[in-house]
Amino acid sequence: MARHSPCVGICKLDSASGFCIGCARTGGEIADWMAMDEDRRNDVWRQLPERHSKLAIHVRLLPWTPAEIALWTCEMISERRGTWVTGVPGAVAEFPCTPDRRIGIDTGDGSMIARAADAAFRLRVNERLRAFAFTDDGPIVLAMPKARASMTAHATVQELGPDSDAIAASQRNDKLFDFGIGRKNARFCVRTDDKALAESLSAHTGKHWADLMDGIGMQVIAASPHRVVESAAVRIEVYAPIPEPGQKSPFGAHTHLLPEFLKSGEEIPASLALPPFAMPAAIFYPTPVVS
Numbered sequence: 688m689a690r691h692s693p694c695v696g697i698c699k700l701d702s703a704s705g706f707c708i709g710c711a712r713t714g715g716e717i718a719d720w721m722a723m724d725e726d727r728r729n730d731v732w733r734q735l736p737e738r739h740s741k742l743a744i745h746v747r748l749l750p751w752t753p754a755e756i757a758l759w760t761c762e763m764i765s766e767r768r769g770t771w772v773t774g775v776p777g778a779v780a781e782f783p784c785t786p787d788r789r790i791g792i793d794t795g796d797g798s799m800i801a802r803a804a805d806a807a808f809r810l811r812v813n814e815r816l817r818a819f820a821f822t823d824d825g826p827i828v829l830a831m832p833k834a835r836a837s838m839t840a841h842a843t844v845q846e847l848g849p850d851s852d853a854i855a856a857s858q859r860n861d862k863l864f865d866f867g868i869g870r871k872n873a874r875f876c877v878r879t880d881d882k883a884l885a886e887s888l889s890a891h892t893g894k895h896w897a898d899l900m901d902g903i904g905m906q907v908i909a910a911s912p913h914r915v916v917e918s919a920a921v922r923i924e925v926y927a928p929i930p931e932p933g934q935k936s937p938f939g940a941h942t943h944l945l946p947e948f949l950k951s952g953e954e955i956p957a958s959l960a961l962p963p964f965a966m967p968a969a970i971f972y973p974t975p976v977v978s
Contacts, residue, residue, distance in 0.1 A: 690728050691817070692720055693735060695748050695962035704741065709962070710748070711738035746961060749818040749827075756829065757799055757812045760971075764801045764808070765792055769973035771808055773921045776956055777948030778868045778875040780916035780923035782808040782940050785974065800854060805927040806940030807854045811920050816968070819961055827971045828959055829920060836919040836966035838874055841867035843893050850878050850915065854924055863915065864888045866896040866944070872918055872954045872966045875944060879912035897946060908932075914942040921969035 694717075697709025705713055712720075716731050723731070732750040739747050751759065763769060764784045771782040782801070784790060793800045801808040815835050819828045830836070850863035861880040868875050879885055887906055891899040900907070911928045925940045936943070955967045 696964040711735045747820045751818045753812045753816045773969040774873045774916045775870050776953045777945045780942045782923050807924045809922045829968045830965040833966045837871040840871045841865050842869040843867040844891050876915040877912040881910050884910045918968040
């Protein structure tokens with residue numbers, strides 16, 4: 688697959704350096720990009736990190752193709768190098784990949800799946816999938832163009848029917864309920880085969896998720912349904928029990944649903960803000976290296 692353009696939609700040349708303040712290419716490189724062969728494009732990509740530093744560009748589009756992103760994702764999980772997060776501030780799922788965790792990996796059919804006892808992670812590779820970095824050895828954000836990554840944004844609880852897209856075939860008849868957090872880049876759901884819980888959740892269709900938790904929150908906690916948090920490219924399913932009020936989240940995979948953070952309306956933490964064209968799909972937080 689041909690390597691994509693470094694353009695991030697911010698097209699303005701810096702008068703002092705002659706580099707674009709968005710992608711760090713020269714005007715000539717931008718004009719000639721479509722005519723360049725792959726060797727020349729790769730040469731330009733190799734020069735960009737130094738230019739980014741000189742221009743103090745905060746967010747950097749990486750040259751990785753979708754296939755390279757998939758390979759890198761497999762390496763980060765298999766080598767237990769950090770934690771994957773999907774969702775939005777206040778409604779996230781975390782899939783930690785640490786040396787103490789047993790994780791199996793399957794690849795094929797345009798996706799890679801990682802399974803642990805308490806959760807599962809799936810990345811679906813798309814030709815428009817991109818990777819963004821901010822600092823050396825810092826978080827990596829996977830993203831797609833907004834036109835390709837938008838999901839239906841429900842503002843109230845919705846019953847979605849059987850979870851036909853469940854990672855495990857055995858769970859594809861379980862009922863899925865969208866909590867309606869109102870974001871286009873991700874949704875926060877619960878999945879259950881518990882008839883009583885499903886009936887209670889169905890009775891709250893059309894209500895705000897906070898009203899649902901006020902009404903049947905203790906029933907939800909006691910039943911501990913699977914939490915399913917997904918974007919257009921990544922799905923994390925968490926099977927660990929939901930902690931009771933006052934308890935800490937368990938070690939390992941877990942979710943957070945925090946109203947005070949959801950009020951911000953953000954798609955991603957402000958420190959990891961992306962160029963305007965991009966919509967976040969997941970964040971990888973590498974484990975700090977102890978020297």
